[in-house]
Amino acid sequence: MSKNKILIAGNWKMNKTTAEARSLVSEIVAGAGSQTKVDVAVCPPFTALESAAASLKGSSVMLGAQNVYVKDSGAYTGEISASMLKEVGCSCVILGHSERRQYFGESDAFINEKTKVAQAAGLLPIVCVGETLAEREAGKMLEVVSTQTTGALAGVTDAANLVIAYEPVWAIGTGKTATPEMAQEVHAAIRALLVKQFGEAGNKVRILYGGSMNPANASELLDQADIDGGLIGGAALKSASFLELVAIASSKGGCCCCCGK
Numbered sequence: 001m002s003k004n005k006i007l008i009a010g011n012w013k014m015n016k017t018t019a020e021a022r023s024l025v026s027e028i029v030a031g032a033g034s035q036t037k038v039d040v041a042v043c044p045p046f047t048a049l050e051s052a053a054a055s056l057k058g059s060s061v062m063l064g065a066q067n068v069y070v071k072d073s074g075a076y077t078g079e080i081s082a083s084m085l086k087e088v089g090c091s092c093v094i095l096g097h098s099e100r101r102q103y104f105g106e107s108d109a110f111i112n113e114k115t116k117v118a119q120a121a122g123l124l125p126i127v128c129v130g131e132t133l134a135e136r137e138a139g140k141m142l143e144v145v146s147t148q149t150t151g152a153l154a155g156v157t158d159a160a161n162l163v164i165a166y167e168p169v170w171a172i173g174t175g176k177t178a179t180p181e182m183a184q185e186v187h188a189a190i191r192a193l194l195v196k197q198f199g200e201a202g203n204k205v206r207i208l209y210g211g212s213m214n215p216a217n218a219s220e221l222l223d224q225a226d227i228d229g230g231l232i233g234g235a236a237l238k239s240a241s242f243l244e245l246v247a248i249a250s251s252k253g254g255c256c257c258c259c260g261k
Contacts, residue, residue: 010236108151
């Protein structure tokens, strides 16, 4: 069982209008807004952040964004700064998702810059890493994940304000899921890299699984030693499935150490 407090974070991607976001968040707050056994976050699109923040007010559910730019202001059309996210009520932000890497050419160095900017602004970065199907079939998954992790965290010293999400690209939105053992193998490798960089503090960094976690497979995944929660895609778009994941995570006992996380 996870040694750290479980985090269930919903990545809504480019889904939900402002009105739809308000409705979904209200349902999530009604079902899990007062529980504290696990940490819960929702990450709507930029346009829905303000309405989501209003609906989350007074609850224990965190608000997150799906991206941030490295500059605080200026002539960067279409971008959003860390200070803007903070002002609207965000406490965390997803960085380096495979879709950002694939469609927008984000590099490990750029993700590293974003990670440092997020931490400096007081945002919790959820840094994504993961291999493609071709890389896994070639036996390169640990090499790829290691390169992405070390690149994204180069020069990062604040382990207390950091989350990693392992998302096998071949399992995102496909309905395919790594077996618990496959996921744990990669999570353990990531854990070793974190301990190498941060010492004992590396054991306190939460590592989420982000490859189609759903109510059917969540329990077995969360039973793995180094899986500290989930970065949820499709199952986060309906309150029933998302709340079921929160309930499953809560049944694991939450944090079983005195880490304060």
